Amino acid sequence: EVQLVESGGALVKPGGSLRLSCAASGFSFTSYSMNWVRQAPGKGLEWVSSVSGSGSYKYYADSLKGRFTISRDNAKKSLYLQMDSLRADDTAVYYCARAEVAGTSYLDYWGQGTLVTVSS
Amino acid sequence: EIVLTQSPGTLSLSPGERATLSCRASLSVSASYLAWYQQKPGQAPRLLIYGASNRATGIPDRFSGSGSGTDFTLTISRLEPEDFAVYYCQQYGSSPGTFGQGTKLEIK
Numbered sequence: 001e002v003q004l005v006e007s008g009g010a011l012v013k014p015g016g017s018l019r020l021s022c023a024a025s026g027f028s029f030t031s032y033s034m035n036w037v038r039q040a041p042g043k044g045l046e047w048v049s050s051v052s053g054s055g056s057y058k059y060y061a062d063s064l065k066g067r068f069t070i071s072r073d074n075a076k077k078s079l080y081l082q083m084d085s086l087r088a089d090d091t092a093v094y095y096c097a098r099a100e101v102a103g104t105s106y107l108d109y110w111g112q113g114t115l116v117t118v119s120s
Numbered sequence: 121e122i123v124l125t126q127s128p129g130t131l132s133l134s135p136g137e138r139a140t141l142s143c144r145a146s147l148s149v150s151a152s153y154l155a156w157y158q159q160k161p162g163q164a165p166r167l168l169i170y171g172a173s174n175r176a177t178g179i180p181d182r183f184s185g186s187g188s189g190t191d192f193t194l195t196i197s198r199l200e201p202e203d204f205a206v207y208y209c210q211q212y213g214s215s216p217g218t219f220g221q222g223t224k225l226e227i228k
Contacts, residue, residue: 044208044219044220044221044222045157045165045208045210045219046219047216047217047218047219059215059216061216062216095164095165103215104153104212104213104214104215104216104217105212105217106153106155106167106170106171106210106212107155107157107165107167107210108167108170108176108177109167110164110165110166111164112163112164113164
């Protein structure tokens with residue numbers, strides 16, 4: 001069974017940093033690209049970032065302007081999102097999701113999400 | 121980027137009825153790279169349809185997708201109580217992949 005479990009969400013002050021993690025199991029981790037998608041409270045879905053199965057190719061939403069960094073550790077079957085210079089509008093539930101292709105693809109499995117709140 | 125507009129914003133129907141949800145793209149979606157997701161309150165989205173018309177693993181055949189170019193449709197042939205949720209379309213033919221704003225399907 002495919003499982004994706006996010007962690008690391010927290011309350012953080014504007015300008016602060018946070019690192020999210022996603023632990024994967026039940027599939028060949030290196031065979032899939034992994035994504036982060038976020039959802040602000042009461043709002044729709046927004047794709048954030050994607051990384052290829054090898055970790056060599058990374059893609060980001062233009063709106064992030066270099067503040068976020070995606071990475072993965074294939075030995076640990078884990079995905080990460082380093083978020084810096086956080087702003088109030090980064091407040092959202094962050095989901096990790098699996099895809100067959102890096103960059104842009106449909107997302108066939110999702111984790112349950114982790115809440116990031118940016119507030120003073 | 122491609123903007124997806126979903127209509128209606130809210131659809132009120134009764135169990136057993138047929139639901140038709142629309143997703144319109146601002147530019148043609150290449151190779152019909154369009155997906156549909158279902159999201160229930162407090163839950164993660166679930167993939168229903170990819171490639172405009174292909175059901176994902178385990179999705180009941182009452183869900184069907186159609187369309188091409190800029191106009192796509194998700195049809196639920198006979199609504200079950202568990203189908204009342206928010207539905208999102210996503211295009212992944214052009215980078216960045218983008219989502220529609222969602223259609224809420226509520227019980228009438």
